[in-house]
Amino acid sequence: MAAEKTIKYSRQREAIVKFLEGRKDHPTAEFIYRHIREDYPNISLGTVYRNLSLLEELGQVIKISCGDGNDHFDPNVEPHYHFICRECGSVLDIEMDSIDFINTLAEKNFGGRIDGHKAYFYGVCHQCCEMEK
Amino acid sequence: MAAEKTIKYSRQREAIVKFLEGRKDHPTAEFIYRHIREDYPNISLGTVYRNLSLLEELGQVIKISCGDGNDHFDPNVEPHYHFICRECGSVLDIEMDSIDFINTLAEKNFGGRIDGHKAYFYGVCHQCCEMEK
DNA sequence: TTCAATATCAGTAATTGTTACTAATATTAT
DNA sequence: ATAATATTAGTAACAATTACTGATATTGAA
Numbered sequence: 001m002a003a004e005k006t007i008k009y010s011r012q013r014e015a016i017v018k019f020l021e022g023r024k025d026h027p028t029a030e031f032i033y034r035h036i037r038e039d040y041p042n043i044s045l046g047t048v049y050r051n052l053s054l055l056e057e058l059g060q061v062i063k064i065s066c067g068d069g070n071d072h073f074d075p076n077v078e079p080h081y082h083f084i085c086r087e088c089g090s091v092l093d094i095e096m097d098s099i100d101f102i103n104t105l106a107e108k109n110f111g112g113r114i115d116g117h118k119a120y121f122y123g124v125c126h127q128c129c130e131m132e133k
Numbered sequence: 134m135a136a137e138k139t140i141k142y143s144r145q146r147e148a149i150v151k152f153l154e155g156r157k158d159h160p161t162a163e164f165i166y167r168h169i170r171e172d173y174p175n176i177s178l179g180t181v182y183r184n185l186s187l188l189e190e191l192g193q194v195i196k197i198s199c200g201d202g203n204d205h206f207d208p209n210v211e212p213h214y215h216f217i218c219r220e221c222g223s224v225l226d227i228e229m230d231s232i233d234f235i236n237t238l239a240e241k242n243f244g245g246r247i248d249g250h251k252a253y254f255y256g257v258c259h260q261c262c263e264m265e266k
Numbered sequence: 267t268t269c270a271a272t273a274t275c276a277g278t279a280a281t282t283g284t285t286a287c288t289a290a291t292a293t294t295a296t
Numbered sequence: 297a298t299a300a301t302a303t304t305a306g307t308a309a310c311a312a313t314t315a316c317t318g319a320t321a322t323t324g325a326a
Contacts, residue, residue, distance in 0.1 A: 070312075121247050124245050140302080176304085
């Protein structure tokens with residue numbers, strides 16, 4: 001039987017969780033690191049990465065790989081969709097009902113089993129739309 | 134006026150195009166490199182990367198960033214969807230009609246403009262389903 | 267309340283995927 | 297052919313992430 005590693009409390013991990021709590025801007029590890037450092041000047045970037053992937057395993061955060069080269073992190077683990085602005089690159093939440101029925105559509109002519117999907121929407125965000133005027 | 138860089142023929146680029154032609158397995162740059170080297174032992178990985186991004190600019194290939202850490206390349210530039218197997222990590226095509234209407238759904242309660250999307254489906258591929266038995 | 271076991275840390279080095287640089291080579295229009 | 301220049305191989309640089317190490321913090325039990 002695999003010896004389950006017990007998880008000990010750490011201030012650093014708590015700070016990361018607190019920092020992410022309620023955020024909607026899906027920061028990168030680097031961004032989180034820079035801000036946590038204001039309270040914990042000695043925290044290392046490795047600690048941020050290690051804890052983010054631990055929190056991901058624990059199901060407390062979601063990693064968003066939207067293809068811009070950096071992973072982004074989201075404390076909202078409920079299934080939802082993201083938008084990436086072609087202008088400014090910001091990653092925003094999309095408010096829409098679940099579209100799980102596309103799994104069934106996708107499974108129609110497919111040999112295997114489909115149980116999930118990720119969708120990224122692209123365009124120009126509200127803020128950048130305003131700038132165009 | 135921007136001096137358009139004219140594009141000269143190169144055997145290496147042709148070899149890459151030929152190698153990708155008709156493939157359905159969405160290889161990575163590294164994979165392409167290893168195989169092209171059988172015919173062109175001196176080709177460098179940089180050349181593969183450079184040509185792949187050139188071909189992408191030319192609209193001859195599509196780069197797939199599915200979040201497994203490696204970019205994959207697809208000679209099929211028609212809009213279509215991909216599946217990623219949770220077991221073996223293979224990236225497969227999904228045969229399904231366009232679901233562009235989800236853009237409209239997504240734009241409903243969204244401030245900005247939405248003009249495209251990417252969707253990745255997850256599950257267990259046919260081959261891995263068989264292995265489970 | 268010690269104390270031993272060990273998870274976590276900071277700091278740093280290593281890895282990995284990708285891009286940039288450079289002098290030599292290949293292609294193309296003339 | 298030749299001149300202009302795009303492309304190359306090879307290598308170095310880069311950025312994001314992960315692994316390593318000895319020191320430190322947390323925890324359950326004595």
